[in-house]
Amino acid sequence: xxxxxxxxxCERGERRIFEGVSFTLLAxxxxxxxxxxxxGKSSLLDILAGRLHPAGGAILLDDAGERTLQECLHxxxxxxxxxxxxxxxxxLTFARDFLGHPALKPREALEAVGLAHAARLPVAYLSxxxxxxxxxxxxxxxHRPLWLLDxxxxxxxxxxxxxxxxxxxxHRESGGMIAASTHSPLFLKDAKEIxxxxxxxxPPSAGEGAEHSEAGEGQSSTxxxxxxxxxxxxxxxxxxxxxxxx
Amino acid sequence: xxxxxxxxxVRDLKxxxxxxxxxxxxxxxxxxxxxxxxxxxxxxxxxxxxxGPAILWIAALLATLIGLDRLFQxxxxxxxxxLLRLSQAPLEIVVLAKVIAYWLVTGLPxxxxxxFLGFLVALSPEAMLAMVVTLLVGTPALTFIGAVGAAxxxxxxxxxxxxxxxxxxxxxxxxxxxxxxANAALGGTIPFxxxxxxxxxxxxxxxxxxxxxxxxxxxxxx
Numbered sequence: 001x002x003x004x005x006x007x008x009x010c011e012r013g014e015r016r017i018f019e020g021v022s023f024t025l026l027a028x029x030x031x032x033x034x035x036x037x038x039x040g041k042s043s044l045l046d047i048l049a050g051r052l053h054p055a056g057g058a059i060l061l062d063d064a065g066e067r068t069l070q071e072c073l074h075x076x077x078x079x080x081x082x083x084x085x086x087x088x089x090x091x092l093t094f095a096r097d098f099l100g101h102p103a104l105k106p107r108e109a110l111e112a113v114g115l116a117h118a119a120r121l122p123v124a125y126l127s128x129x130x131x132x133x134x135x136x137x138x139x140x141x142x143h144r145p146l147w148l149l150d151x152x153x154x155x156x157x158x159x160x161x162x163x164x165x166x167x168x169x170x171h172r173e174s175g176g177m178i179a180a181s182t183h184s185p186l187f188l189k190d191a192k193e194i195x196x197x198x199x200x201x202x203p204p205s206a207g208e209g210a211e212h213s214e215a216g217e218g219q220s221s222t223x224x225x226x227x228x229x230x231x232x233x234x235x236x237x238x239x240x241x242x243x244x245x246x
Numbered sequence: 247x248x249x250x251x252x253x254x255x256v257r258d259l260k261x262x263x264x265x266x267x268x269x270x271x272x273x274x275x276x277x278x279x280x281x282x283x284x285x286x287x288x289x290x291x292x293x294x295x296x297x298g299p300a301i302l303w304i305a306a307l308l309a310t311l312i313g314l315d316r317l318f319q320x321x322x323x324x325x326x327x328x329l330l331r332l333s334q335a336p337l338e339i340v341v342l343a344k345v346i347a348y349w350l351v352t353g354l355p356x357x358x359x360x361x362f363l364g365f366l367v368a369l370s371p372e373a374m375l376a377m378v379v380t381l382l383v384g385t386p387a388l389t390f391i392g393a394v395g396a397a398x399x400x401x402x403x404x405x406x407x408x409x410x411x412x413x414x415x416x417x418x419x420x421x422x423x424x425x426x427x428a429n430a431a432l433g434g435t436i437p438f439x440x441x442x443x444x445x446x447x448x449x450x451x452x453x454x455x456x457x458x459x460x461x462x463x464x465x466x467x468x
Binding site for chain 1: 249250252253254256257260261264323324325326328329330331332333334
């Protein structure tokens with residue numbers, strides 16, 4: 001399987017966030033997305049997850065059979081997508097049945113993130129870090145080749161970060177792909193890195209087509225070699241009520 | 247696809263049954279309105295019996311509306327809507343599961359509670375039966391119409407009022423034929439089947455248009 005992103009551009013509220021973002025991701029590869037606050041790291045993941053429409057560029061997924069991009073991916077964003085009134089196990093059971101292609105049982109997935117003891121607790125009683133771990137356990141209950149992670153290490157303690165790293169490496173070994181935005185190093189082996197930089201503020205010029213991108217000026221992404229780079233802080237919050245295409 | 251549908255239906259039913267779920271709330275609200283009106287009108291049993299079906303229908307309409315703003319908003323706020331978008335099933339199926347779950351915890355109890363509340367407005371036994379049947383058939387139309395409004399206002403903080411303003415006009419036909427079917431059962435110039443079948447048709451149309459409309463509203467939202 002191969003994900004290619006070509007010349008992607010993003011606009012929020014009539015303002016160009018980034019443009020000219022290109023990369024390819026092969027089976028077993030990981031991409032670390034860095035950039036300053038508001039540079040558009042989360043927006044890039046949102047576009048890949050189908051939550052936002054791109055202002056330009058193309059996303060292609062090869063060798064996915066009949067599955068669409070959205071059916072091939074897991075998305076763990078800033079909000080954990082957990083129901084506070086349901087227990088951790090119920091949340092995972094729902095995700096497993098709903099997403100299809102079941103993998104680990106909810107109990108096993110919770111064990112893998114070290115939360116077996118909290119399986120029967122309503123998520124409302126869990127701490128921010130524990131909730132994040134339940135959300136990450138969702139990655140394990142359903143088979144999906146592409147994992148999109150937005151600040152996956154936020155609220156996690158050091159031990160949990162190491163657990164997460166092992167889970168991510170195991171996913172790559174089995175041929176999975178990972179794209180993660182981060183401000184702290186994930187220590188993934190041979191991860192590609194892409195740095196998103198915000199396009200200087202100017203209104204999008206009239207008639208700027210979907211495929212259009214200004215070469216040179218405004219080129220905002222550069223691919224580096226494998227080096228986990230701490231850069232800036234996470235995007236503090238998403239735009240409220242932001243919704244993307246289904 | 248069926249598995250996704252079932253999983254979501256079960257999840258929403260569980261959530262409604264837990265603390266803070268909207269299940270019982272609509273029913274209590276329904277009871278409140280129906281109780282208030284006889285106090286306002288006075289103890290004229292003939293008058294109450296005559297306008298009883300209308301009172302029950304308006305109460306049912308408002309009770310359906312009261313929890314509707316949370317239908318998609320709750321999922322929008324905690325990020326679950328992003329998870330729901332990743333389904334193998336199309337968004338229409340997701341909407342359908344959520345609306346059916348919502349109807350099972352609001353519309354269905356309202357219809358079943360109608361005979362008991364009928365006592366408060368001095369309904370005759372035939373009228374009570376007619377109320378149950380018309381509410382059973384008519385409340386799905388209200389829920390599906392409301393779902394479009396709920397999807398459109400899911401990202402608004404105070405969407406409840408806008409939702410009511412948006413969808414109430416579209417609920418008028420259902421109200422007209424619901425009340426006239428209930429009244430026809432009590433005797434009158436028109437047979438029961440005429441307005442009743444229109445009511446059935448309204449529910450079926452709303453089920454299709456509401457599902458597709460709400461899914462489109464969720465898709466286009468940004």
